[in-house]
Amino acid sequence: xxxxxxxPKYLFRKEGQNVTLSCEQNLNHDAMYWYRQDPGQxxxxxxxxxxxxxxQKGDIxxxxxxxxxxxxxxxxxVTSAQKNPTAFYxxxxxxxxxxxxxxxxxxxxxx
Amino acid sequence: AQxxxxxxxxxSVVEKEDVTLDCVYETRxxxxxxxxxxxxxxxxxxFLIRRNSFDEQNEISGRYSWNFQKSTSxxxxxxxxxxxxxSAVYFCALSxxxxxxxxxxxxxxxxxxxxxx
Numbered sequence: 001x002x003x004x005x006x007x008p009k010y011l012f013r014k015e016g017q018n019v020t021l022s023c024e025q026n027l028n029h030d031a032m033y034w035y036r037q038d039p040g041q042x043x044x045x046x047x048x049x050x051x052x053x054x055x056q057k058g059d060i061x062x063x064x065x066x067x068x069x070x071x072x073x074x075x076x077x078v079t080s081a082q083k084n085p086t087a088f089y090x091x092x093x094x095x096x097x098x099x100x101x102x103x104x105x106x107x108x109x110x111x
Numbered sequence: 112a113q114x115x116x117x118x119x120x121x122x123s124v125v126e127k128e129d130v131t132l133d134c135v136y137e138t139r140x141x142x143x144x145x146x147x148x149x150x151x152x153x154x155x156x157x158f159l160i161r162r163n164s165f166d167e168q169n170e171i172s173g174r175y176s177w178n179f180q181k182s183t184s185x186x187x188x189x190x191x192x193x194x195x196x197x198s199a200v201y202f203c204a205l206s207x208x209x210x211x212x213x214x215x216x217x218x219x220x221x222x223x224x225x226x227x228x
Contacts, residue, residue, distance in 0.1 A: 042115075042202055042218030043156075058215065088154065099146065100216075102156040 002027045006091050006103035012111045013078065013085060020077045021106045023091035030095055032074035036060060037088040037105075046089075049074055078108065086110050113138045116204050117219035124226055130190045134203030137184065140164075145186045146204040146216070156202070162186065176202065182210050193226045200224070 004025045013019045025032065031050045035043040049068040060103030063082025068074055074093075078085045088107050092100040114137040124130050136145065147159040160170065162179050170177050174194075178187045189196050200223050204216040 040120075040220070042117075042204075042219075042220045043216070045215055048215065087170070090154075090156065092156075098157075099161050102148075105154040107154075109186045 002099055004091055004103035006089075006092055006106050008106060009104065010105055012109045013108060014111050018077055018079050019085075019108070020085060020090055021078070021091075021108070022070055023074045023076065023093075023103060025074075025101075026072060026094045027093055028071070029093035029096070029101070030071070031091040031093060032068070033094075033100065034058075034064070034066065034074070034076045035090045035092065037090060045092060046076065095099045113143075113205050113207065113217040115203050115217050115219035117203055117222050119222045120220075121223040121225065124193050124224070126195060126226055126228050127163075127192050130193050130197070130224055130226075132188045132190075132201050132203075132224070134186045134219060135184055136186065136203070136205045138205060138207065140207040142207065144206045146206070147177070147186075147188050148202045148204065150200040150202065150221070152199070159188075159201075160179075181228065190224070193224075196225050196228055198224055198226045 007022045033048040034046040037043050044060050046064050046067040049055035052071050055068050065077045086109050088105050090105045091103040094100040116135045118145040122209045143164045148156045150156050167179050174191045176189045200221040202221045206216050
């Protein structure tokens, strides 16, 4: 079945450590997105990419980095510069003007 | 600037009652899209409906119905005869209609719906 796969489901970060969240899609979608969700809040856009080898900052990009070397993959790195990384991270993809499809999310916590 | 307001933080109902979720939006764009997504406890977002700014026709889909009114900048969502499986957080979202901004959704804070037997 086509869809978006995020891994891992749960991730723990130590102080000063960079961690990378994986997002893979087999829907042949051009655009991919990363959102952050904090408890009781809506989703906020971190980064998005509309084509391979190109991406733009969203509303809260500081402390995060991404790459888009393949159409199917859009990994998100949470760097040590992100001082409050504990959140639920959702990846999404879309094609043209169609609604976004979302992955199951990765819950990141601090050790 | 775009803004989406979901004033209801949580709504609790007993099974079979109707539930209406409010969504008020702000945008200066003449072309925009409105969405409702459902987030069950498992965490993934499930797409429910999309409306563009030129389509004010209201829609009914099974137990779901939507009321889009540009005059009041509202896009409300009603669940008829609620069921326990409807328990989830529901998000309203807004996106302007330009290609460059597609996917840059502005989400509301969400409304938690709790349906008890």
